Amino acid sequence: MIPETLHVHGPGRCGMALARMLRARGTRVLSLSGGSGRQGHPAAAELRVPFTSALPPLPRGTWMLIAVPDDALSRVASELAEGALPEAGWVLHPSAMHGRKVLAPLAARGLITAAFHPLRAFPSGVATFDLAGALVAVDADPGREQSVRALAEALGGVPVCVPDEARTAWHLGATLAGNGPLALLHLAVRVWQRAGVEPELAWRALAALATPVVECAGSAGARGLTGPVARGDKHTVAEHLLHMSREHPEALALLRELDRELLRAAEALPDGASRRREVKRLLEGEGA
16 A cells, blocks of 8 residues: 655655655655754755645645654654644654554544554665565554555565564664674674774674674574584683683673573574583683
8 A cells, every 4th residue: 555645754764765665656745844954955855845844734645754763753743743734644653662652642633543664774875765575563553454564565565563562672673683783793893903903804804704694594593503602612612701801891791691692592503502501601600
């Protein structure tokens, strides 16, 4: 289900990416609003539509996309509910942290509400025109779920129902996967600097090392796990912990917890369990 008309309130990266996708599939983007205009005016110029700081008058049946930061969404929904709204319109947001209930003030004004979070990064300067198999967390008013699922599928996504009470878990998992690898790469680069490797070279090399591992996990899960923890190389793990305690003591607890999580993941492996028990005892403090 592709909306005929769309207004975007909060034309940042995500809002603009979704607007481009919908416009490419026939939606008429009417206007943009929200914020000071620093992002809005260039975005409006790209789409050749007007920009206003406040919500403009919108025709009947218009879909509104509220693409603002998670922490601002409740306030913005309440503010918009005080103004003029399109009759028989839809309103949805792409926030990971919230289901449809955050839009209750707008539902009370008669709008159809939905949450629509695509599990996809929208980096600056990248024009993404479909969701290409990405999961989309949807939550809609009763009886409207199929329309929102159809929208996700029309953009190439795979809809999954994630209601309000499950949103924190959904967002945390996405944050761990989306931001956690960069944090670990940053730590790995700092560790390599002790080996004399320049940061620029380290970033390229370590990112190239990580990429196929992550891609393999998409099909094999933890079965493709390698490294000293998976193999049960107790002495190597001990040397890693010792080096971290000397050179990066602030990250020692993190390394221990990562190794413990790797042990949990390694339970999917067919062999090496007895050697990994030695690593587990080391991490628990026995013989450390």
